[in-house]
Amino acid sequence: MDIAAVNALPYEDFVDVLGNVVEKCPIITAAVWSGRPFLSLAALEAAISEFIDALPESGKEGILRCHPDLAGRDLQSGSLTRESHEEQAGSGMGALNSEEASLMARLNQEYKERFEFPFVICARMHDKENILRQLFARCQNERAVERARGIEEVKKICHLRLQSLVLPDNRL
């Protein structure tokens, strides 16, 4: 689908197709629909990004809380969204050895206790060693730094999800 086809989608279809570009936050997709027509995929992505940036800090934390833990309960029970499942499987989250799995669970818990939102990272850009290293390092940050960092990662995830749904502008 190209950006012209995206622009032509009625509201319900737009949300059906693009509603999970930010994990479990279809309200963001619903909100940017009124900004169409988008001149390019980049313009659609910018609208999403601006909507997120305009939220109060509590709203940004709410977005982070919509993300499932990496290698967490939802992965074990098979209840991840399709997108999240592909991302987590691709970065090796489903194939942790028992030592890695317990370290991940412990650090995820520690992170959530410290910040009151989960650790978010764009899994497709990292392998499991790297994710564990970043999780360990980021547990040391201040809450405001981590809130901003998590939102940067949400935007990277969104970028890759959009790319897999909408043809890049140079192929129009």
Ligand SMILES: NC(=O)N[C@H]1NC(=O)NC1=O
């Ligand atoms: N917690 C977290 O980072 N979750 C995710 N990251 C990603 O790339 N997909 C996710 O679901």
